[in-house]
Structures are given as C-alpha cells and as structure tokens.
Amino acid sequence: MVDKQGIIDHLGELEESLSDLERYRENITLDDLRGDRDKRNMVLHALLVTIQSCIDIANHLIVEFHLRRPETYRESFEILTEAELISQELGDALSELAGFRNVLVHIYWRLDIENAFNILQGDVWRVKEFAKISRDLLARGKER
16 A cells, blocks of 8 residues: 555655745856855755655655566656656656756766756756646546
8 A cells, every 4th residue: 555645745845846946947047056055055955855756756656556666766767657657758857857866966966067957947847747647646546
C-alpha cells in the first residue's frame, strides 16, 4: 500500500519550490548566480527541492502502480515512461533533471552554473506538467 499522504506532502513541497523558482526566474540573472552567494543559494536550493520532490513522487507512483523497482533516480522516470504514465519527452526531461540533482548535491554546479541558470529559465514548465499528471494519477489511484 502506498503512502498517499507522502505523495500529497511531496506535491506540496514541489508546488512551493516551483513558486520560488518562478519568482527567481523573473528576477535573477546569470550574473547574479555567479556573483551573489545568497541568490545562488536560493536558486540552487529551490532546484534541489524541486528535483528531489519529483524523484520522490515518481517513486511513490511506481509503488502505487506496482511497477518494477528503479536502480537509479533517472530510471524512475524511465519506468513511468515505459508504463505510459508520462510522455517520452517528459520522462527524458525529468531524467535529465534527476542527473542534475547529483550535480547539485556534490557541489559540481560550480563547474557549470550556466546549466543551473538554463534549468531555471527553461525546465520549470516540465515540472509543472509532472505535478499535474501526478495529481491526476493519485486521483486515478484512489478510484481503483
């Protein structure tokens, strides 16, 4: 049995971090990320919470729909794609974000701050799509 409250909690965290990222996207430049430690920390933390929330939600959905166990974070999204719970395009994008999570936690972002900025500017809508699909899947799971 899946912990539905766990999914709901992760969705709440995801929506809060997405709200932060949308606000930052409008107000923080690449130069800010390079030169302002506080702004950089805000953005990188929000990215980490966003990505980790997506991973946690994906793993809850895998349990909910009795799918095979992933070996990696990236594979969580591949499994959802194989089960046709998310599109190939969305699965690929989220797999890439899962890979970037490792960059964030191992502090490799220092080598590629531009990638963090590009994710901030371009990938937020994909995560919003995943949040909506996850809510729909959670509702569908309740109906079973």
